[in-house]
Amino acid sequence: MQLSFRWYGDGDPVTLDAIRQIPGVVGIVSALHDLPPGVAWSADAVVALRQRVEAAGLALTCIESIPVPEGIKLGTDDRERLADAWCASVEAVGAAGVPVVCYNFMPVFDWTRTSLHRPLADGSEALAYVEGELSAVEEALASGGLPGWMDAHAPDDLRRLFAAYAEVDTERMWDHLGWFLERVVPVAEAAGVRLAIHPDDPPWPLFGLPRVVTSADAFDRVCDLVDSPANGVTFCTGSLGADPAQVAGLPADAARLAARGRLHFAHLRNVRRLGVRDFTETAHPDGDVDLNAVIRALAEAGFDGPLRPDHGRQIWSERGDPTVRPGYGLFDRALGATYLRGLWEGATRS
Ligand code: DNO
Numbered sequence: 368m369q370l371s372f373r374w375y376g377d378g379d380p381v382t383l384d385a386i387r388q389i390p391g392v393v394g395i396v397s398a399l400h401d402l403p404p405g406v407a408w409s410a411d412a413v414v415a416l417r418q419r420v421e422a423a424g425l426a427l428t429c430i431e432s433i434p435v436p437e438g439i440k441l442g443t444d445d446r447e448r449l450a451d452a453w454c455a456s457v458e459a460v461g462a463a464g465v466p467v468v469c470y471n472f473m474p475v476f477d478w479t480r481t482s483l484h485r486p487l488a489d490g491s492e493a494l495a496y497v498e499g500e501l502s503a504v505e506e507a508l509a510s511g512g513l514p515g516w517m518d519a520h521a522p523d524d525l526r527r528l529f530a531a532y533a534e535v536d537t538e539r540m541w542d543h544l545g546w547f548l549e550r551v552v553p554v555a556e557a558a559g560v561r562l563a564i565h566p567d568d569p570p571w572p573l574f575g576l577p578r579v580v581t582s583a584d585a586f587d588r589v590c591d592l593v594d595s596p597a598n599g600v601t602f603c604t605g606s607l608g609a610d611p612a613q614v615a616g617l618p619a620d621a622a623r624l625a626a627r628g629r630l631h632f633a634h635l636r637n638v639r640r641l642g643v644r645d646f647t648e649t650a651h652p653d654g655d656v657d658l659n660a661v662i663r664a665l666a667e668a669g670f671d672g673p674l675r676p677d678h679g680r681q682i683w684s685e686r687g688d689p690t691v692r693p694g695y696g697l698f699d700r701a702l703g704a705t706y707l708r709g710l711w712e713g714a715t716r717s
Pocket of ligand 1: 431432469470471477478514515516565634678694
């Protein structure tokens with residue numbers, strides 16, 4: 368595996384120089400964060416990003432994400448044009464020599480939390496989700512987004528989107544995903560890029576919007592839609608692990624998807640469930656997900672793709688620091704990286 372770390376570009380307070388000092392980290396996961404959804408990326412811009420990362424002694428192992436415009440998810444009349452732009456971006460990524468693209472198919476809202484600063488017993492702060500608090504944060508979430516969201520919506524736009532999604536049930540959403548994959552997978556294959564869909568986070572419908580990539584079974588269905596090695600998944604343990612029906616099966620799911628040759632990117636983090644649709648993120652070693660078993664499954668399958676620690680808590684001097692992107696500070700993600708690396712060594716060294 369290629370131990371990697373997310374970096375938001377030059378505006379990220381966590382610098383490449385700092386990331387390079389984390390033992391074992393060789394890769395960077397990033398994107399052209401300044402471009403809105405629907406705009407085709409140029410190979411020059413991706414090459415410039417790659418060179419920036421390489422100048423710091425690291426490799427650009429994955430693009431996370433090329434945002435999928437709402438028109439594609441809704442199946443609107445301009446979806447051909449939007450899919451062409453997405454394909455052009457994939458070609459640009461391939462031409463720049465970056466092998467993996469992560470993306471998601473969540474309507475309107477990307478990953479969602481109701482609190483960015485839930486206090487934990489040890490005095491640190493973590494991202495958390497409590498279903499009962501969702502409506503209180505709806506508009507702030509939609510307009511401001513959370514770290515890594517590549518799209519946010521003004522209130523009018525939001526009303527229009529909700530009205531449009533009222534016509535799209537789960538099966539239509541699957542049809543739209545199938546339509547999209549039929550167009551983009553052959554392009555990815557030709558460009559030498561592996562596509563890796565990210566599961567919906569949390570893995571259940573929010574605000575009555577249809578969400579489809581909500582389980583490891585859904586991952587298999589995505590892979591079946593277009594049967595190509597370029598059509599794979601981002602195995603995110605924190606997203607799927609928030610569902611009590613799924614958490615114990617994650618090591619077996621990782622083994623199955625890796626054996627299918629479709630597990631292209633791993634997001635490893637932990638969560639603890641506190642009640643029904645109520646969970647908090649935790650330090651990588653301390654939660655409901657057995658990351659040791661997931662790493663063993665990946666190691667046994669010979670996984671050689673990018674793997675990154677996912678969100679971290681805010682700890683030490685990062686607590687209360689408004690310059691820290693919630694979930695994406697340096698310290699706890701670095702601890703997560705060294706933990707994951709240690710598990711990998713334990714699983715692979717005799
Ligand atoms: C959250 C991330 C997501 C992810 C996208 C992938 O921290 O895991 O924002 O990047 O959903 O498209």
